[in-house]
Amino acid sequence: MxxxxxxxxxxxxxxxxxxxxxxxxxxxxxxxxxxxxxxxxxxxxxxxFSHTISPSALTGQGRIKELIDALGENDRKKALALLLEAEEKR
Ligand SMILES: [Zn+2]
Incomplete structure (x- = not known):
């Protein structure tokens, strides 16, 4: 560095x-x-600060992963079920 x-x-x-x-x-x-x-x-x-060259891992995809990691096992299963359901509706 x-x-x-x-x-x-x-x-x-x-x-x-x-x-x-x-x-x-x-x-x-x-x-x-x-x-x-x-x-x-x-x-x-x-x-x-001037401008971003490479986006933070904590925004966008990184933030979603952070939220998933914070969920308990039951909530994670519910979230997965909701995502699969949303995917089927496409
Ligand atoms: Zn000098």
Whole structure:
């Protein structure tokens, strides 16, 4: 897994993330500090969600599986009977 690297906007050296202030699941402030001793800039970067590349396994099919897994044995049998009945009506 790649770790997000920040770049100092003043000298372009690598900057370390000191603190993350998550404002929302899709928005965070990253408090950064430049690693260049001669620069020493401290700054805040905004990191925000842009778009989906691969959908979450917890939506769509994944969510259905999660619900099925949460059912007890009797409810699972009832759900299967309902699904088979719905399939026959097609
Ligand atoms: Zn710098």
């Amino acid at each position: 790649r770790i997000m690297k920040m770049t100092c906007p003043a000298c372009l050296a690598e900057a370390k993330i000191r603190k993350t202030n998550r404002k929302h699941p899709q928005l965070a402030d990253m408090y950064c500090h430049c690693t260049n001793m001669e620069c020493g800039l401290s700054f805040v970067m905004n990191v925000s």
